[in-house]
Amino acid sequence: MAEFVKQAAQLTALGPLTWLSEFCSEAQQQWLGATLPNRKVENWKYTNIRALEQGDYLNLATKAGDAAVSTESDCQKTVAICDIAGLDSVRMVFVNGELCERLSEGFDRLPAGVQLVNFAKTNSAQQDLIKRHLGSALDTTKHPFTALNASQLVDGVFLHVGKNTVCETPIQIVHLQATTDQAITIQQRLLVVLEPNSQATVVEHFPDSANVKAFTNGVTELLLAENAQLNHYRLNLEGDQTFHLGGVHARLAAGANLNSFYLALGSVLKRNDVVVYHAGSGAHCDINGLYLPRGNEQVDYHTCIEHAVPHCTSDESFRGIIADSAKAIFNGRIHIHRQAQKTLAQMSNKNLLTSNKAEIDTKPELEIYADDVQCAHGATIAQLDDTAMHYLRTRGVSAAEASVILSFGFINELVNDVKHEAIARYLRPFLAKSFVKDETLTRHIL
Amino acid sequence: MLSIKDLHASVEDKQILKGLNLEIKPGEVHAIMGPNGSGKSTTGHVLSGREGYNVDSGSIVFNGKDLLEMDTEERAREGLFLAFQYPVEIPGVSNMEFMKAAVDAVREHRGEEPLDSVSFMKKARERCKAVNLPIDFLKRGVNEGFSGGEKKRNEIMQMMLLEPKLCILDETDSGLDIDALQVVADGVNALRDSGRSFIVVTHYQRLLNYIEPDYVHVLSDGRIIKSGDKSLALELEEKGYGWLVTADEEGVA
Ligand SMILES: Nc1ncnc2c1ncn2[C@@H]1O[C@H](COP(=O)(O)OP(=O)(O)OP(=O)(O)O)[C@@H](O)[C@H]1O
Numbered sequence: 182m183a184e185f186v187k188q189a190a191q192l193t194a195l196g197p198l199t200w201l202s203e204f205c206s207e208a209q210q211q212w213l214g215a216t217l218p219n220r221k222v223e224n225w226k227y228t229n230i231r232a233l234e235q236g237d238y239l240n241l242a243t244k245a246g247d248a249a250v251s252t253e254s255d256c257q258k259t260v261a262i263c264d265i266a267g268l269d270s271v272r273m274v275f276v277n278g279e280l281c282e283r284l285s286e287g288f289d290r291l292p293a294g295v296q297l298v299n300f301a302k303t304n305s306a307q308q309d310l311i312k313r314h315l316g317s318a319l320d321t322t323k324h325p326f327t328a329l330n331a332s333q334l335v336d337g338v339f340l341h342v343g344k345n346t347v348c349e350t351p352i353q354i355v356h357l358q359a360t361t362d363q364a365i366t367i368q369q370r371l372l373v374v375l376e377p378n379s380q381a382t383v384v385e386h387f388p389d390s391a392n393v394k395a396f397t398n399g400v401t402e403l404l405l406a407e408n409a410q411l412n413h414y415r416l417n418l419e420g421d422q423t424f425h426l427g428g429v430h431a432r433l434a435a436g437a438n439l440n441s442f443y444l445a446l447g448s449v450l451k452r453n454d455v456v457v458y459h460a461g462s463g464a465h466c467d468i469n470g471l472y473l474p475r476g477n478e479q480v481d482y483h484t485c486i487e488h489a490v491p492h493c494t495s496d497e498s499f500r501g502i503i504a505d506s507a508k509a510i511f512n513g514r515i516h517i518h519r520q521a522q523k524t525l526a527q528m529s530n531k532n533l534l535t536s537n538k539a540e541i542d543t544k545p546e547l548e549i550y551a552d553d554v555q556c557a558h559g560a561t562i563a564q565l566d567d568t569a570m571h572y573l574r575t576r577g578v579s580a581a582e583a584s585v586i587l588s589f590g591f592i593n594e595l596v597n598d599v600k601h602e603a604i605a606r607y608l609r610p611f612l613a614k615s616f617v618k619d620e621t622l623t624r625h626i627l
Numbered sequence: 628m629l630s631i632k633d634l635h636a637s638v639e640d641k642q643i644l645k646g647l648n649l650e651i652k653p654g655e656v657h658a659i660m661g662p663n664g665s666g667k668s669t670t671g672h673v674l675s676g677r678e679g680y681n682v683d684s685g686s687i688v689f690n691g692k693d694l695l696e697m698d699t700e701e702r703a704r705e706g707l708f709l710a711f712q713y714p715v716e717i718p719g720v721s722n723m724e725f726m727k728a729a730v731d732a733v734r735e736h737r738g739e740e741p742l743d744s745v746s747f748m749k750k751a752r753e754r755c756k757a758v759n760l761p762i763d764f765l766k767r768g769v770n771e772g773f774s775g776g777e778k779k780r781n782e783i784m785q786m787m788l789l790e791p792k793l794c795i796l797d798e799t800d801s802g803l804d805i806d807a808l809q810v811v812a813d814g815v816n817a818l819r820d821s822g823r824s825f826i827v828v829t830h831y832q833r834l835l836n837y838i839e840p841d842y843v844h845v846l847s848d849g850r851i852i853k854s855g856d857k858s859l860a861l862e863l864e865e866k867g868y869g870w871l872v873t874a875d876e877e878g879v880a
């Protein structure tokens with residue numbers, strides 16, 4: 182992998198964002214000094230990133246941003262792909278890693294006190310804020326790909342919600358790929374800063390656009406000050422040639438509340454590392470997620486909930502349906518520090534394997550150093566429930582349709598809990614399609 | 628309608644039905660009573676074709692067809708309906724989708740046009756009201772978090788929507804309050820007609836005041852040991868099963 186590290190470091194000339202050059206060059210040093218994870222490293226034991234080396238991804242797109250969607254018909258198609266009906270979002274659209282201004286819209290609907298801007302367009306006050314916060318929620322040594330991301334930044338999104346400001350309008354950040362003649366690498370970056378008592382909704386949306394061979398290396402930081410509330414979605418719907426490494430690093434001050442929903446349809450590999458650090462007492466996070474790989478696809482979620490202070494709660498639930506010869510990995514770590522008394526932490530991971538070649542590696546990892554805590558966790562790997570199957574069939578439903586209805590119900594339970602009904606409605610057809618080949622079998626669930 | 632002859636059935640190599648005979652003509656209501664563990668629910672499961680319930684010998688003919696040759700769903704489409712003693716919870720699947728799938732399957736089998744969603748909704752709402760469940764139960768997960776009595780009423784609602792030919796109600800009355808019992812009985816009575824038959828499994832004579840049976844059978848240790856008219860239920864209420872079971876054992880010996 183050493184060769185890959187060197188090559189990757191040379192991809193972009195350092196410092197397109199001159200005001201961030203210090204941050205970027207420091208990251209470059211870290212990246213060059215990094216040992217890339219291999220299968221001997223516990224955290225990467227089941228994740229094979231060799232495909233990254235072999236995949237020849239280290240190229241930049243020749244066309245990106247507005248240049249990549251130049252025709253009217255391209256535009257219309259792209260808008261259709263981005264649209265989540267009924268969400269009424271403010272939308273920022275990136276194509277091949279660069280902002281596409283003609284497709285980004287709705288900024289005038291943001292209330293006073295909300296700043297939403299791409300790094301390249303920031304003013305100096307915003308740059309100061311970014312410099313103060315960027316990278317503060319993550320540990321680069323543990324997550325070496327975040328160093329690559331930082332060293333190669335050409336742009337990023339900055340959302341700042343001022344004190345006591347409630348932003349009702351969801352903010353949707355779409356990352357698309359437009360056809361290129363070779364495989365490409367994209368660095369995705371998002372920094373969300375919520376000041377005390379503020380509220381916002383952020384949807385990180387990676388639709389299936391052109392089925393481009395692309396390596397997306399994403400880093401999202403969510404910084405929630407006292408009593409701030411954030412609804413956060415990370416929807417990885419990209420096509421099967423996508424190689425996605427994503428990191429979401431959240432830090433919650435006292436009383437802050439983070440509600441996250443993750444989704445990954447399968448591809449060559451999608452791995453998301455999610456870290457939520459409870460830094461202030463009374464903070465709470467809900468994290469739900471779904472993964473649906475099939476064929477030879479791979480999905481990997483590594484979550485880590487850090488409870489560093491007393492009286493915090495976390496509730497985590499991930500479910501997956503793994504079909505064909507696909508493989509999924511779920512690693513859920515809960516770390517309760519010595520002083521984090523009265524922590525309430527729950528985690529559940531349920532998996533449905535629909536073929537005997539499908540594979541799931543699920544591992545709860547608990548490190549508990551405080552004695553007065555409640556920590557419940559469970560992981561299951563199951564087939565469909567016989568009793569439920571029989572019940573449906575006694576009502577005349579065919580075995581094939583019953584199995585689709587039950588599989589869908591299994592994931593739909595989490596979709597039903599999604600905060601924004603428009604997102605639930607948008608996702609259901611993708612979910613159904615991802616494990617049902619015969620459309621007549623989905624007519625009653627959609 | 629239904630003819631069960633010398634049925635022997637077992638679960639996990641344990642013999643449960645040991646020579647069951649039952650003849651049901653169109654329009655008849657048969658009550659089956661009997662001690663716990665005598666095989667009443669097993670009879671329902673065998674009739675519904677549940678996996679793990681093995682028929683060792685005997686025959687079941689349903690409307691002139693060999694029931695044992697059919698899959699569970701085929702039996703349902705042919706008009707067999709089982710209201711479960713313990714209805715199953717299916718979180719994530721709404722009652723509405725579930726019932727639409729069921730009604731569509733049954734109608735298709737009968738060669739009828741599928742109901743469009745508006746007509747189906749209308750019908751479902753009516754039936755929901757008929758069993759006195761709030762309309763939002765249609766949107767909830769199938770039986771998810773329903774109380775015992777609500778689950779039983781949900782079974783009756785399904786029965787009303789599917790309009791089966793033979794309805795088997797397995798202790799649909801247990802766990803019902805007095806008003807709910809009336810609702811269930813009204814539901815059944817509304818469906819009673821010359822072409823539709825019922826098997827009503829119950830422990831309580833009280834239900835039979837609401838749903839008047841043509842015959843009452845006592846099932847014990849996998850066989851019917853006594854049949855009579857509705858007065859038998861009153862007699863059982865008074866005397867219990869002991870005298871019958873002893874008489875039967877003496878008869879066998
Ligand atoms: N899956 C099973 N495995 C083993 N034994 C079983 C199984 N299912 C039923 N049985 C046994 O078969 C016998 C008959 O059970 P069944 O449920 O038919 O009784 P029942 O007449 O419906 O009783 P109740 O009045 O309590 O509902 C019981 O002894 C029961 O324990």
Ligand SMILES: [Mg+2]
Nearest residue numbers: 667668669712
């Ligand atoms: Mg029973």
